[in-house]
Amino acid sequence: GKDRGKERADTIHQIQAQLPAEKPALHLRLPVCDSLGSCAVPHQVHAASRALSTGVIKPSLSLSFHSYDRLLRIRALRWEYGSVLPTTIRFHMCAEEMEWFNQYKKSLATYMRSIGGEEGLDITQDVKPPKSLYIEVRCLKDHGEFEIDDGTVILLKKNSQHFLPRWKCEQLIRQGVLEHVIS
Amino acid sequence: MDLQSYMPVPPGIRMEENFFSLDDILLSHERLPCRTESAFPRLGFLEKSSETRDIPEGTKMEMPLWLAKGLYERKRQVLSVELPKVYREEWRTVFGADPIVVDLHKMGPYYYGLGSQMLHFDSPENPEIANTILQTFIGRFRRTMDSSQNAYNEDTSALVERLDCLERSLFRAGQSGLNGFQLWEKGRSSHLTASSLVINYRKRKIADLQA
Numbered sequence: 500g501k502d503r504g505k506e507r508a509d510t511i512h513q514i515q516a517q518l519p520a521e522k523p524a525l526h527l528r529l530p531v532c533d534s535l536g537s538c539a540v541p542h543q544v545h546a547a548s549r550a551l552s553t554g555v556i557k558p559s560l561s562l563s564f565h566s567y568d569r570l571l572r573i574r575a576l577r578w579e580y581g582s583v584l585p586t587t588i589r590f591h592m593c594a595e596e597m598e599w600f601n602q603y604k605k606s607l608a609t610y611m612r613s614i615g616g617e618e619g620l621d622i623t624q625d626v627k628p629p630k631s632l633y634i635e636v637r638c639l640k641d642h643g644e645f646e647i648d649d650g651t652v653i654l655l656k657k658n659s660q661h662f663l664p665r666w667k668c669e670q671l672i673r674q675g676v677l678e679h680v681i682s
Numbered sequence: 683m684d685l686q687s688y689m690p691v692p693p694g695i696r697m698e699e700n701f702f703s704l705d706d707i708l709l710s711h712e713r714l715p716c717r718t719e720s721a722f723p724r725l726g727f728l729e730k731s732s733e734t735r736d737i738p739e740g741t742k743m744e745m746p747l748w749l750a751k752g753l754y755e756r757k758r759q760v761l762s763v764e765l766p767k768v769y770r771e772e773w774r775t776v777f778g779a780d781p782i783v784v785d786l787h788k789m790g791p792y793y794y795g796l797g798s799q800m801l802h803f804d805s806p807e808n809p810e811i812a813n814t815i816l817q818t819f820i821g822r823f824r825r826t827m828d829s830s831q832n833a834y835n836e837d838t839s840a841l842v843e844r845l846d847c848l849e850r851s852l853f854r855a856g857q858s859g860l861n862g863f864q865l866w867e868k869g870r871s872s873h874l875t876a877s878s879l880v881i882n883y884r885k886r887k888i889a890d891l892q893a
Contacts (some may be wrong), residue, residue: 522783544723545758545760546718546720546721546722546753546760546761547722547723547725549753549755549760550722550725550728550749550752550753552750552752553749553752553753554749554752556752557748557749557752560701561707561709563702564702564704564707567691567702568690568702568704571688571689571690571839572688572879574687574688575687575688575689575879576686576879578687579687579877579878579879579880580877580879580880587883587887588883627872627873627874628871628872629872630872634874655871668874669808669874672874672875672876673874673875673876673880674876674877674879674880675876675877675880675881675884677872678876679873680876681870681873
């Protein structure tokens, strides 16, 4: 099969290469709709103007697709990673995308507060059916100190293993800090 | 099964194209043989082989689907679009005889998608084209489904290489379901895993460092 990522990048480069360096001076208002059939525009001008307007819309489509796809991935990050994005990812986002992410976070939080009774319901948790309250985890990288509900502090050092409450670990497992060990 | 949180826009159904679907955007770059039914003044640059400033009426040229769709009008004579070989009568008989053996990936990776889009150009053969596409799909679907449900943990490249893009996405969906079921059978459906986005990002960072 084709490599999607490369194809996408190639498409964008093709489009960008074809866009004129300066904005073309379009003095005519370009008619796009079929109702023009009734008005007295010379046949050839009609054909040419349709070609031009199609040609102007198409490159902007590819660029807006790229922006839209980025937003879809940023939205996925809220679910996959959590509400605080690491600096490495933030570095690759523009200010508007960061703003969009914050708005999305807020909408999601408002929704979650509104369901499941007084305390709300965190639907980003328990994505897989839980089988036990506590799980065995191994630390994949150093993550410093970690406090659990009863006040105990655990040191998450690389390769250490712990028996911890499931709900505290879920996010760290998704982020690749901990590994769920099944014996 | 992994959390399905990145949901790209799927391709359009029937004769529609979805604006933000990558498959539909790539499909719209497929080139079609066309004939201009009117002159296109000052648009000579569209046809790479011509040296003239204008495109005269009656020129035969190739155009990408997006441009052909933008120019085509039912009531006015602007453009006529010819059917690509795969949708013409000779090939339609081949598909009718045995749809399973055809290499649909080679016949244009978007056989079903492009075929559906061709219906926009009001060819007199539209009913036959539509019927052939449908019957081809029906004829091949069973095999695609069977192979996707029975190929577990093995190299599937031989199975998918003759499939078009629509069939490949169906195959992937089938594999995804099969893998999820197998995980459940093994009792691993509650096994928490790292997010695939995180894993891919980490792989990319290492590749950057090595570059």
